[in-house]
Amino acid sequence: MMKDNKIKFLKNGWLLFKLSVFFTVLTGCKTYAQIENSNEDAIDNIKSTASKNFIEKNLVGYWEFEKLTTSSNETISERELKIDTLKMVEKVSRPDVVFYKNNHYEVISNENNVLKEKGTWSYDENEKILKFVFDEPQYSVPIDKISPELLKQFTENGSLIKLTENYWEIHRITADKLSIIEHLPHNEFELKYDLRVYKKRE
DSSP: OHHHHHHHHHHTOHHHHHHGGGGSOOOSOOOHHHHHHSSHHHHHHTSOOOOHHHHHHHHOEEEEEEEEEETTOOEESEEEEEETTEEEEEEOOOOEEEEOTTSEEEEEOTTTOOEEEEEEEEEETTTTEEEEEEEEEEESSOTTSSOHHHHHHHHHTTOOOEEEEEEEOEEEEOSSEEEEEEEOSOOTTOOOEEEEEEEEOO
16 A cells, blocks of 8 residues: 555656755855865856846746756656655656746646646846745645555655745746756766756747
């Protein structure tokens, strides 16, 4: 039963969407040599150089998830995941996102049109990040969709994390295309990422 719950939990792809922030560059105290060899410049180089005004103007609208690609633009339809001793295949899917002019946003399932998250957004030009502040706390696991036993296990092993905000790093944006950097697990000296691609609904 617990194994089935884990597999169902991973199939919707929502975990990776909300936890992508945890796969960003690790921060902390660094020596001068570490700073010289860190991946901060490499990450900065793959972020969009578009102006704040351009991003805020073109971001407004309904963005439909189109595909997930590798950094070399190869489409990823599914991939293998490992949690504890379980290995399983994730069927790639990400929610749609709606950005409003009043700086509110909504995250909507592209499978059943269910509202998954809402809050406020802003773009930080200095850090080149798109910030999200949730109206209600989010959790690293869908606590309303897993068994009490599995929820207890996640709580005890520290996997249950309360989130109040998140951020995206924009790789490229045009009037009708948006690609977001989705970091893969890496340390502060590496750079491994995929690209989450969206198209604007007309």
